[in-house]
Amino acid sequence: MTEFDFDRYDRIRPIRWTGDALELLDQRKLPFEVEYVCCESSDAVAEAIAALTVRGAPAIGIAAAWGVVLAAREVEASDGADAARKLEPAIAHLNAARPTAVNLAWALARMRRVLGEAGSDWREVIDREARAIAEEDLAANRRMGAMGAAMIEPGSGVLTHCNTGSLATAGFGTALGVIRAGVAQGRIDNVFAGETRPWLQGARLTVWELQQDGIAPTLIADAAASHLMKSGKVQWVIVGADRICANGDTANKIGTYQLAIAARHHGVKFMVAAPSSTVDMATPSGDQIHIEERDPGELFGLGGVRTAAEQVGAWNPVFDVTPHTLIDAIVTERGVIENPDESAMQAAFG
Numbered sequence: 001m002t003e004f005d006f007d008r009y010d011r012i013r014p015i016r017w018t019g020d021a022l023e024l025l026d027q028r029k030l031p032f033e034v035e036y037v038c039c040e041s042s043d044a045v046a047e048a049i050a051a052l053t054v055r056g057a058p059a060i061g062i063a064a065a066w067g068v069v070l071a072a073r074e075v076e077a078s079d080g081a082d083a084a085r086k087l088e089p090a091i092a093h094l095n096a097a098r099p100t101a102v103n104l105a106w107a108l109a110r111m112r113r114v115l116g117e118a119g120s121d122w123r124e125v126i127d128r129e130a131r132a133i134a135e136e137d138l139a140a141n142r143r144m145g146a147m148g149a150a151m152i153e154p155g156s157g158v159l160t161h162c163n164t165g166s167l168a169t170a171g172f173g174t175a176l177g178v179i180r181a182g183v184a185q186g187r188i189d190n191v192f193a194g195e196t197r198p199w200l201q202g203a204r205l206t207v208w209e210l211q212q213d214g215i216a217p218t219l220i221a222d223a224a225a226s227h228l229m230k231s232g233k234v235q236w237v238i239v240g241a242d243r244i245c246a247n248g249d250t251a252n253k254i255g256t257y258q259l260a261i262a263a264r265h266h267g268v269k270f271m272v273a274a275p276s277s278t279v280d281m282a283t284p285s286g287d288q289i290h291i292e293e294r295d296p297g298e299l300f301g302l303g304g305v306r307t308a309a310e311q312v313g314a315w316n317p318v319f320d321v322t323p324h325t326l327i328d329a330i331v332t333e334r335g336v337i338e339n340p341d342e343s344a345m346q347a348a349f350g
């Protein structure tokens with residue numbers, strides 16, 4: 001990977017700190033409009049996270065960290081402990097914006113911790129911490145890209161789900177980072193992307209992102225995944241994660257679990273790529289993960305046009321849990337865990 005030209009493959013930045021405000025690339029408008037939303041308060045950041053203006057597990061953690069910096073503009077405090085007390089309502093509000101991705105709580109816990117230890121320079125301390133969270137995420141993604149790609153045989157086809165690229169992170173991406181690196185190294189010949197209904201992260205975001213890099217993806221309906229695997233055109237399913245538990249069970253975008261079941265049935269390998277900030281050793285297994293349920297209205301139409309019959313009921317869980325037994329490899333910046341289970345996770349993260 002020393003030869004990898006990151007500048008060529010890593011140009012999208014979904015989160016920009018101006019020094020006074022947080023600019024978020026509005027993912028609700030992509031791929032047709034590339035427009036940044038300007039957040040000048042922590043409430044605006046919390047709202048942007050809840051509305052999916054910014055989305056993707058690492059990206060919402062980074063945005064929330066900058067949300068704390070914005071909240072600090074409204075507070076007078078003598079030292080970090082005093083500031084931490086006064087900022088707690090804003091931090092709690094940010095934390096409640098979305099429940100499943102642990103990166104949000106993780107980033108806010110980091111901000112709380114440094115505040116608690118800071119003196120009168122607490123404003124600079126939290127500014128530095130928010131910047132560090134973003135920079136570390138980018139570095140982690142680049143490392144994961146190298147390690148994940150190394151597992152893929154040259155000439156392979158891969159299938160991915162949802163959007164795990166630059167848009168979902170500080171840059172480069174998790175699963176999509178592995179795919180970018182794999183394409184650049186000539187290991188991956190074909191990239192298939194599932195639409196990812198109902199919000200269409202795959203069709204609207206992943207496909208657009210890959211096109212920015214000059215990579216031509218093939219879009220499939222989510223329902224076509226098993227048929228694709230049976231055709232022999234993919235050797236790996238590569239996905240991101242919103243929370244990885246102490247036994248390796250992994251929460252990710254709804255539809256991931258059925259991809260893992262189908263992959264095992266067809267002898268296709270299944271890789272999860274996520275930074276260590278997505279690992280939650282305090283949650284023993286997937287049974288304890290809070291699965292976000294969004295507005296059933298997301299299922300009733302497409303692009304503002306109603307497609308469902310009137311007065312129908314709907315259930316809209318937006319994540320599911322893949323049991324660790326269906327995962328061949330978890331890749332974080334700390335290394336690769338093959339056949340993850342409780343003891344392998346404990347050895348890597350305990």
Ligand SMILES: CSC[C@H]1O[C@H](OP(=O)(O)O)[C@H](O)[C@@H]1O
Pocket residue numbers: 055056057058161162163164165168169174175201239240241242252253254318
């Ligand atoms: C590397 S992002 C992880 C994760 O975030 C996505 O969810 P959402 O679009 O609802 O924020 C999806 O599950 C990705 O795999």
